[in-house]
Amino acid sequence: MRTQVCIIGAGPSGLLLSQLLHRQGIDTIVLERKTKDYVLGRIRAGVLERGFVDLMHEAGVGDRMQAEGYVHDGTLIAYDNRQFRIDFRALTDSSVMVYGQTEVTRDLYAAREAMGGAILYNVEDVQIQGVEWQTPFVEFHQAGQCKRIDCDYVVGCDGFHGVSRKTIPDAKRQEFEKVYPFGWLGVLSETPPVHHELIYANSERGFALCSMRNENLSRYYIQCPLDQKPDDWSDAAFWEELKRRIPEEAAERLITGPSIEKSIAPLRSFVTEPMRWGRLFLCGDAAHIVPPTGAKGLNTAASDIYYLYHGMVQHYLHKDGEGLERYSEKALARVWKAERFSWWMSNLLHQYPDQGAFDRKMQLADLAYLEQSKVAQTSLAENYVGLPY
Numbered sequence: 001m002r003t004q005v006c007i008i009g010a011g012p013s014g015l016l017l018s019q020l021l022h023r024q025g026i027d028t029i030v031l032e033r034k035t036k037d038y039v040l041g042r043i044r045a046g047v048l049e050r051g052f053v054d055l056m057h058e059a060g061v062g063d064r065m066q067a068e069g070y071v072h073d074g075t076l077i078a079y080d081n082r083q084f085r086i087d088f089r090a091l092t093d094s095s096v097m098v099y100g101q102t103e104v105t106r107d108l109y110a111a112r113e114a115m116g117g118a119i120l121y122n123v124e125d126v127q128i129q130g131v132e133w134q135t136p137f138v139e140f141h142q143a144g145q146c147k148r149i150d151c152d153y154v155v156g157c158d159g160f161h162g163v164s165r166k167t168i169p170d171a172k173r174q175e176f177e178k179v180y181p182f183g184w185l186g187v188l189s190e191t192p193p194v195h196h197e198l199i200y201a202n203s204e205r206g207f208a209l210c211s212m213r214n215e216n217l218s219r220y221y222i223q224c225p226l227d228q229k230p231d232d233w234s235d236a237a238f239w240e241e242l243k244r245r246i247p248e249e250a251a252e253r254l255i256t257g258p259s260i261e262k263s264i265a266p267l268r269s270f271v272t273e274p275m276r277w278g279r280l281f282l283c284g285d286a287a288h289i290v291p292p293t294g295a296k297g298l299n300t301a302a303s304d305i306y307y308l309y310h311g312m313v314q315h316y317l318h319k320d321g322e323g324l325e326r327y328s329e330k331a332l333a334r335v336w337k338a339e340r341f342s343w344w345m346s347n348l349l350h351q352y353p354d355q356g357a358f359d360r361k362m363q364l365a366d367l368a369y370l371e372q373s374k375v376a377q378t379s380l381a382e383n384y385v386g387l388p389y
Helices: 012-023 036-040 050-058 063-068 088-092 101-114 163-167 235-245 248-253 297-318 327-349 357-372 374-385
Strands: 005-008 028-031 070-072 074-079 082-087 096-098 118-120 123-129 137-142 145-150 153-156 174-189 199-202 208-214 217-224 259-273 280-282
Touching (some): 012 050, 012 297, 050 063, 050 096, 050 297, 063 101, 074 357, 082 088, 123 163, 163 280, 199 327, 208 235, 217 235, 235 259, 259 327, 327 357, 327 374
Parallel strands (some): 005 153, 074 199, 153 280
Antiparallel strands (some): 137 145, 174 217, 199 208, 208 217
């Protein structure tokens, strides 16, 4: 097989890049280790920055998102049994879109299939070869057969555990990591959300987040120790603890119900440098991970796709290699800003095991300053809706 760009990973970033390139006449083949149903079964967050929303429209897959998604013009910050609102619209003249990652992926699959995009599933033993030279290729097994794709470029959208990042030699790759000493216990329930915007809550008992998927599907989180398991928490115990961590006014409005999904996600920050090695490019979780605080995971992947897509168009359509040459530089500059914001939000809202009385007072002072300062609120809003590409 032969293609111009071989993309490893059929999650939202790999599919979005494939769709964008296809519309510019650039040929791609996407390889996926799992099945389509498995990919669509992943339940992930879905707060989309303004730049991501624009990319979806440019890819021709924004109509359902625009019709069914929820535009959020602000968010609530709660502490000390009080809450205040960050008004994104007033502070930045912009907003975010709440639209589940599963729905983003579903829309992209539908578009790729409608345009005859090549996606190969159940691919195993992927090996990336020759990216340091002019003739890269990808070898893999599918249905017991050994196959090969020759290409101009390889794009790794295969996540943290994928093969792409590990293809870059250890001596040429530098990794930065921070592991947080807690996780998020998340519950999905078929209940109306407690508020039409997200509530981020700092409590002496630990962090909590009230979020939503739609008007009848809510997602709630509480900070928990890393050694706990979802089965340690009954539904009743979860709801009771959540009520203790959010303002009384919200707790009184909260409608509870059986959980339809319950999981614990660890928090960490991770970045690998560089994000390009020869003719191999890394995107999304293959190159970086952020804590979910601040909703930057999917959005940092989208910014990678933006830079790489425009670099590919510049190369193929205009014979200009500047965008590809500077891809890693541009992507990492924005990634580190997203890492900073997620790290800052995590420090602002969580309780740390070694946190002393002084640390707690500083945290409360930071929250009080944020509540009273338009400048501080503008900084949060600018980062939350998404820094420009």
